Amino acid sequence: MDDGSGHENGSLEDFWATEDPIFSRKELLDIDLVPNEDRIIGRDSEIQNVASSIHPAVKGQSPRNTLIYGKTGTGKSLVAKHVTRSAQQYSVENGTEMGRAYIDCTQTKTETRVVINLAQELNDPEETGISIPVTGLSTDVYYERFWSILDQLYDVAIIILDEIDKLQDNEILMQLSRAGEAGKLDACKVGIIAISNKISFKESLDERILSSLQDREFVFPPYDANQLREIMYNREDAFREGVLSDDVIPLSAAFAAQEHGDARKALDILRNAGELAKDEDTDEVTEIHVRNAREKADIDRFSQLLEGQPTQIKASVYALSILADRHSDREEFATREVYEMYKSITSDSALGIETLSQRRMSDKLDEQVFLDILGRTERVGRGYSSGVTNYYYLLEDPSVVQAVIHNDDRFSELEQQ
Ligand SMILES: Nc1ncnc2c1ncn2[C@@H]1O[C@H](COP(=O)(O)OP(=O)(O)OP(=O)(O)O)[C@@H](O)[C@H]1O
Incomplete structure (x- = not known):
C-alpha cells in the first residue's frame, strides 16, 4: 500500500531498473528470428540451391517454383526467409520491384484466408487504392483484388507457403501456380516456395499442380551434434557473459541430436534452461537446468499430442x-x-x-x-x-x-x- 512516503513507487522503480541476470539479448533465441548469414550454420549448399532457383526474379523474370522438404527444425523456413529477404534487398537496390510474402499454413488453412493474408501483406492501400476487408467479400473478389495489387505494385512476387500440407485444399496452389498462364496477371510474375515436413504430401496433389510446383525440389538433411553445437555457440551472446557453464551447449546439442538433429529443439532447450535458472534466482545455467528443460520440452510436446x-x-x-x-x-x-x-x-x-x-x-x-x-x-x-x-x-x-x-x-x- 502507498503510505504517502513514496516508498512503494521507489521500490517498484528499483525493480524496473533491475537487469536480467541471465539473458542479455534473449531475442536471439526467438524461434521466428531470421539471424544474419554469419549465424547460419551448415546450410551453404541449401542456401545456394534455393537462391539459384529464384535467381531470375531479381531481374524481374519468372522465378522457378521450389519445394523444400525436411524434418522439423532443419532450417527450411530459415533458409527460405533468408534467401528471399536477401533477394528482395538486392532487387530494390537494382530497380526491380519484388514482393515477398510468408504464410504459415498451420495458422492460415483455407483458400480464402490465404488470399486475404497475401493481399494484405503485399498491399499498399495508399498506392493501389484497394482495400482488403477481413471478411465480407467473395473469394473471387479477393482474388481479383489480389491480382490487381500484384500487377500494380510488383514486377515479381515470391510467396513462401510454410507447412503446405496443412492447407485444407489445393485450390490456392492451382491458382497461384497457374496465374500467369491463366491470364490473371498482366505484368507481375509469381514464384512459390512451398515447404513441408511430409514427403508423402505430394501424393495428395493434382498432377498439374505437382508438375508446376516441382520445378526444383530440395531435401534438407538433419543436423549432426557438431552442427547443433555450432548453431548454439553462434547465439551464445543471447546470454550474459560467464552465465553458461561449459557443458550446457554440448548437452543441449546431444539431446537435440538424439531427437533427429532438430535445431528448433536445441534452441528451445537452451532458452528454457536459461528461464529455469532465472526462476531459481541463480546466475549460472548448469547441466541440471538443461536436463529439466529437456523434460519440460518433452512434456509440452506430448501434452500437445494428447490434448x-x-x-x-x-x-x-x-x-x-x-x-x-x-x-x-x-x-x-x-x-x-x-x-x-x-x-x-x-x-x-x-x-x-x-x-x-x-x-x-x-x-x-x-x-x-x-x-x-x-x-x-x-x-x-x-x-x-x-x-x-x-x-x-x-x-x-x-x-x-x-x-x-x-x-x-x-x-x-x-x-x-
Ligand atoms: N543452420 C542453422 N543455423 C542457425 N540456426 C538455425 C539453423 N537451422 C535452424 N535454425 C534455427 O532453428 C529454428 C528452427 O528452424 P526452422 O524454423 O527454419 O526449421 P524448419 O525446418 O522450418 O522446421 P519446421 O518444419 O518445424 O517449421 C529457428 O529458430 C532457426 O533460426
Whole structure:
C-alpha cells in the first residue's frame, strides 16, 4: 500500500531498473528470428540451391517454383526467409520491384484466408487504392483484388507457403501456380516456395499442380551434434557473459541430436534452461537446468499430442506407460498385456468410463500409432502360438507420459495400479 512516503513507487522503480541476470539479448533465441548469414550454420549448399532457383526474379523474370522438404527444425523456413529477404534487398537496390510474402499454413488453412493474408501483406492501400476487408467479400473478389495489387505494385512476387500440407485444399496452389498462364496477371510474375515436413504430401496433389510446383525440389538433411553445437555457440551472446557453464551447449546439442538433429529443439532447450535458472534466482545455467528443460520440452510436446484426446485413449496409453515403468528392461508389450492393465485401470470408478473389449482397445492404440504417440511392431508367433501378435511401445519416456496424463484430475486420483 502507498503510505504517502513514496516508498512503494521507489521500490517498484528499483525493480524496473533491475537487469536480467541471465539473458542479455534473449531475442536471439526467438524461434521466428531470421539471424544474419554469419549465424547460419551448415546450410551453404541449401542456401545456394534455393537462391539459384529464384535467381531470375531479381531481374524481374519468372522465378522457378521450389519445394523444400525436411524434418522439423532443419532450417527450411530459415533458409527460405533468408534467401528471399536477401533477394528482395538486392532487387530494390537494382530497380526491380519484388514482393515477398510468408504464410504459415498451420495458422492460415483455407483458400480464402490465404488470399486475404497475401493481399494484405503485399498491399499498399495508399498506392493501389484497394482495400482488403477481413471478411465480407467473395473469394473471387479477393482474388481479383489480389491480382490487381500484384500487377500494380510488383514486377515479381515470391510467396513462401510454410507447412503446405496443412492447407485444407489445393485450390490456392492451382491458382497461384497457374496465374500467369491463366491470364490473371498482366505484368507481375509469381514464384512459390512451398515447404513441408511430409514427403508423402505430394501424393495428395493434382498432377498439374505437382508438375508446376516441382520445378526444383530440395531435401534438407538433419543436423549432426557438431552442427547443433555450432548453431548454439553462434547465439551464445543471447546470454550474459560467464552465465553458461561449459557443458550446457554440448548437452543441449546431444539431446537435440538424439531427437533427429532438430535445431528448433536445441534452441528451445537452451532458452528454457536459461528461464529455469532465472526462476531459481541463480546466475549460472548448469547441466541440471538443461536436463529439466529437456523434460519440460518433452512434456509440452506430448501434452500437445494428447490434448483433447478422449479418456479411453488416455486410459490405453496410460496402461502401456505403467507396464513400461514396471518393466524397465523391456520396451514392447503385447496387446494382451496392455489389455490386462487397461482393464484394471478402467475398472476404477474414479475414471467413469466403460471397459472396452480387447479388440476395441487395440483399435484405439492403433490410432495413436498414426499420431506419433506410440509405435507398433508385428511379430509372427512360433510353434503353437502361430498368427500375428501386435506389440506396442511408447515413443516417449513413461515418466513424461504419466506426468501429462496426470494433468487430467481423474487419472491423478486413480488408485495406485
Ligand atoms: N543452420 C542453422 N543455423 C542457425 N540456426 C538455425 C539453423 N537451422 C535452424 N535454425 C534455427 O532453428 C529454428 C528452427 O528452424 P526452422 O524454423 O527454419 O526449421 P524448419 O525446418 O522450418 O522446421 P519446421 O518444419 O518445424 O517449421 C529457428 O529458430 C532457426 O533460426
